[in-house]
Amino acid sequence: MNDLDLTKPHPIPTPETETFWQGLRDEQVLLQKCCSCGAWIFYPRSNCHKCLSSDLEWRQVSGEGTLYTFTIARQATSPHFVDEVPQLIAMIDLNEGVRLTSTMVTNDPEELTVGAKVVPVFDHVSDKVTLLRYRLG
Numbered sequence: 001m002n003d004l005d006l007t008k009p010h011p012i013p014t015p016e017t018e019t020f021w022q023g024l025r026d027e028q029v030l031l032q033k034c035c036s037c038g039a040w041i042f043y044p045r046s047n048c049h050k051c052l053s054s055d056l057e058w059r060q061v062s063g064e065g066t067l068y069t070f071t072i073a074r075q076a077t078s079p080h081f082v083d084e085v086p087q088l089i090a091m092i093d094l095n096e097g098v099r100l101t102s103t104m105v106t107n108d109p110e111e112l113t114v115g116a117k118v119v120p121v122f123d124h125v126s127d128k129v130t131l132l133r134y135r136l137g
Contacts, residue, residue, distance in 0.1 A: 008080045010129050017044045019058050024130040027122045029063030031096060032056045042098035063120035064137060065094040072109050092118055092134055105135045112136070 013021045023030035032041040036053035047054050073087040081087055088104035090112075104112060105121050119137030124130045 008125075009078075010125070011131075016046055020044045021130070023058075023060070024122060024132055025124075025128075027130075028060050029094075029120055029132065030058045031061050031094070031098065033059050040094075040096040040098050042094070042100055061094065061096055063094065063132070065092045065118055065134075067091075067104075067112065067114055067116045067118050067134075067136075068093045068099060069114055070104060070112055072112075088112065090118075090134060100132075103133050105133050 011017070011021060020030055032044055033039070033056065034041060034048035034051060034053055035055040035057055037048060037051040039048055039050040041049060041056065046056075048056060068091040070088060070090040073089060074085060076082045076085050077087055077089070084103075086109055088106065088109055089101070090104045091099055091101055093099050104118075105123075106112065117137045118134040121133040121135050122130050123133050
């Protein structure tokens with residue numbers, strides 16, 4: 001790990017998201033769960049998207065899921081990502097029922113298939129930032 005690479009955009013934690021980002025630094029996937037209705041919540045927020053309760057708690061989950069869809073961007077989506085072409089942008093359905101956007105880690109993009117099982121990869125891009133990526137599992 002090194003200092004933050006300011007040539008690329010990076011997450012800026014907020015009071016609602018700090019626990020999520022700290023979890024990734026500790027190589028844990030943390031999701032919010034509503035204590036009132038039981039809904040799993042992602043992205044982190046201050047109120048449940050189903051019942052609007054503010055009684056939320058953080059729970060560690062496996063981070064495992066299914067590849068819902070993906071695209072192979074053969075041209076950089078931004079000048080910041082020229083060194084990451086092809087970009088493997090994916091939507092992941094976690095086992096808890098939430099969907100998130102991430103990137104896939106693989107040497108062979110052609111091996112990706114919708115419906116494949118995926119597992120988390122913790123990409124420590126700096127001492128302060130860890131990104132959640134995925135690989136086939």
